[in-house]
Amino acid sequence: MIVRPSIIGLLGGSFNPAHGAHRRVSLFALDALGLDEVWWLVSPGNVLKSAEGMASVGARVSSARELARCAPIRVTAIEQQMGTRFTVDTLRKLKGRYPKKHFVWLMGSDNLAQFHRWRGWRSIAREMPIAVIARPGYDRVAMVSPAMAWLRRWRRRYGLERNGAKRSTPALAILRFDPDERSATEIRASDPHWQRRFSGKNQRDMLTNRAIGLDVL
Secondary structure, eight states: OOOOOOEEEEEEEOOTTOOHHHHHHHHHHHHHHTOSEEEEEEOSOOTTSOSTTOOOHHHHHHHHHHHTTTSSEEEEOHHHHHTOOSHHHHHHHHHHHOTTOEEEEEEEHHHHHTGGGSTTHHHHHHHSOEEEEOOTTTHHHHHTSHHHHHHGGGBOOTTTTTOGGGSOSSOEEEEOOOOOOOOHHHHHHHOTTGGGGGTTOOEEOTTTOOEEOOOOO
């Protein structure tokens, strides 16, 4: 009996904090791509964003775990544990650590719009298929971005075929659904001390089972 490798969607981000749109996008991608799980990669920090206003990794992991309840979603700070700073390095190490899993990189159209600014972005596209999910206000600029000009030749309609992770790379799918306008920026504006709700909660990484201390700022 041949066992099909697990197909994992990878959604990276600050999750500062996690919110309902993260969950909704993940569940949509699970169904559209036939994924087994989605892993939320809570980043230590984003080199393209200011560190000002960034909550601790522990607080962000805790907020993500709260949103991921009762869903095939694993929250992990493995990027911090592996010591990687750039997405391309994280993905290569994940593939080396989990060779029996197939991965799909998930990102919003806001990230596609600036994807050409990421370290080794063409290499990311060669590492695994990419699925881009619509975000309000970003679709037009994403479709005319330098990265899309390069990726367009590999655009596939595999979202309907449920076998995208088996495709050769590069491979790109554009997933369209009713966009969710919730954002972490708006949440922080309305609740600037949101991280205090997670004070004293020590978590274990849902992927590596390592302890994640909570240093609430």
